[in-house]
Amino acid sequence: MKSDEYESSQGNATDSDSPLNESRRAFFKTTGATILAAPAILTSRKSLAQVVTDDEALPPSPPTTPWLRELPEEMEPLEQTDLASGPLPPNCDPNLANGECGRGSHQLWEEIFGVADRPLLPGQADTYVLRVKAIDDHEFHPDYARQLVWNYVGEGGESNPTIHARYGRPIIVRLHNDLPANHSGFGTPEISLHLHNLHTPSESDGFPGDYFSKTKAGPTISAPGDFYDHVYPNVYAGLREFPKSASNPVGGDKREALGTLWYHDHCLDFTAANANRGMAGFYLLYDELDSGNEHDPNPKALRLPSDAYDYPLAFQDKRFGADTIQVHDQFDPEGTLGDKVTVNGMIEPVLRVASRKYRLRLLNAGPSRFYQFHLVTPNNVQQSFIHIANDGNLLPRSLLNRKNVRLSVAERADIVVDFSAYPLGTELYLVNRWEQTSSRGPKGVKG
Numbered sequence: 001m002k003s004d005e006y007e008s009s010q011g012n013a014t015d016s017d018s019p020l021n022e023s024r025r026a027f028f029k030t031t032g033a034t035i036l037a038a039p040a041i042l043t044s045r046k047s048l049a050q051v052v053t054d055d056e057a058l059p060p061s062p063p064t065t066p067w068l069r070e071l072p073e074e075m076e077p078l079e080q081t082d083l084a085s086g087p088l089p090p091n092c093d094p095n096l097a098n099g100e101c102g103r104g105s106h107q108l109w110e111e112i113f114g115v116a117d118r119p120l121l122p123g124q125a126d127t128y129v130l131r132v133k134a135i136d137d138h139e140f141h142p143d144y145a146r147q148l149v150w151n152y153v154g155e156g157g158e159s160n161p162t163i164h165a166r167y168g169r170p171i172i173v174r175l176h177n178d179l180p181a182n183h184s185g186f187g188t189p190e191i192s193l194h195l196h197n198l199h200t201p202s203e204s205d206g207f208p209g210d211y212f213s214k215t216k217a218g219p220t221i222s223a224p225g226d227f228y229d230h231v232y233p234n235v236y237a238g239l240r241e242f243p244k245s246a247s248n249p250v251g252g253d254k255r256e257a258l259g260t261l262w263y264h265d266h267c268l269d270f271t272a273a274n275a276n277r278g279m280a281g282f283y284l285l286y287d288e289l290d291s292g293n294e295h296d297p298n299p300k301a302l303r304l305p306s307d308a309y310d311y312p313l314a315f316q317d318k319r320f321g322a323d324t325i326q327v328h329d330q331f332d333p334e335g336t337l338g339d340k341v342t343v344n345g346m347i348e349p350v351l352r353v354a355s356r357k358y359r360l361r362l363l364n365a366g367p368s369r370f371y372q373f374h375l376v377t378p379n380n381v382q383q384s385f386i387h388i389a390n391d392g393n394l395l396p397r398s399l400l401n402r403k404n405v406r407l408s409v410a411e412r413a414d415i416v417v418d419f420s421a422y423p424l425g426t427e428l429y430l431v432n433r434w435e436q437t438s439s440r441g442p443k444g445v446k447g
């Protein structure tokens with residue numbers, strides 16, 4: 001039996017080790033082209049013109065030519081919008097008269113901002129605006145028709161932008177729902193913004209029942225609206241047990257520090273469909289140890305690769321119909337197993353990297369695939385890397401000389417890859433060797 005992209009686990013090991021077969025599973029390729037660039041390429045699996053035998057009996061996605069598109073060299077953080085100086089500063093209670101939905105009052109408002117019934121003052125928080133928009137000309141791949149996605153869009157037009165946060169500095173994200181109410185197709189135009197894993201007050205967590213649109217409100221909020229203000233205090237978990245003090249200015253237990261987080265839609269009964277429509281982005285949280293500055297003079301700082309060399313990569317499995325348009329059966333409780341993998345919204349992209357160390361933040365943004373990632377040469381020789389963080393937590397000690405890393409849905413792994421070990425022009429491939437033929441879970445590991 002063969003799946004769409006894997007030999008069966010009883011297959012011939014020699015065959016499966018050939019570069020040709022390996023390319024079926026490659027997602028991402030890296031290559032170096034200039035003095036500063038050693039190539040890195042990420043691509044998604046090449047689909048094959050084979051009979052699909054996965055449990056869902058969906059036909060395979062149409063084939064794509066790999067490595068046609070490049071990821072940007074740097075993933076720049078979303079720029080702030082000064083909400084406190086604007087016409088509608090965030091407040092503890094929802095601003096119902098001016099279009100905010102009926103969210104719960106912010107629990108920690110007075111503790112963070114001093115006065116319970118006063119709007120935010122300039123400088124008290126980093127503030128951001130995101131709008132969920134329907135984008136009807138997204139290009140997953142040049143071989144596919146441009147098509148509809150729903151993305152979080154920043155004020156500068158950035159799709160699914162990365163938010164940079166710091167422990168001790170609160171953030172307010174104002175989320176607008178600009179989706180059309182008359183949408184047809186998979187996904188529902190009511191949204192709830194969940195910041196996955198972060199310790200947040202419950203009214204800002206993005207519960208499934210907190211969904212809203214201009215005309216509908218979920219069961220855990222009181223009124224529909226145009227927008228929803230989320231407060232992220234960015235304190236360590238355990239704030240009550242380890243209160244703020246001179247020696248602990250952030251508050252909470254530092255051992256609970258999180259770094260790589262992500263936000264995604266969480267609408268009741270539609271989380272998979274809406275996230276698969278494209279609502280997912282990164283929230284990177286720094287502190288004194290993981291400071292986001294590789295030149296940090298603070299002796300406590302880890303000085304991990306930063307800025308352009310701190311690169312988030314979100315993987316989503318997707319299925320496309322014969323017309324190259326994405327399909328997702330939101331009425332099937334088993335979900336829809338994808339046979340194409342997008343990397344930051346692109347199928348089989350290339351990332352050109354400099355000849356130096358990178359921190360790659362790998363995220364399985366779902367909905368259905370599990371991954372066991374390997375970094376290999378075109379001859380299928382596994383390369384080693386350092387695994388430094390799992391699911392947002394720095395490991396007690398880095399795991400050196402790792403040859404693979406596994407990710408289940410919503411899981412993150414931070415790895416450090418030293419591309420200076422390779423001659424310029426080298427191409428490396430990030431491949432998935434976890435065979436999966438059903439949305440229920442993976443099977444054996446291949447290769």
Ligand SMILES: [Cu+2]
Binds near residue numbers: 194195196197264410
């Ligand atoms: Cu989540």
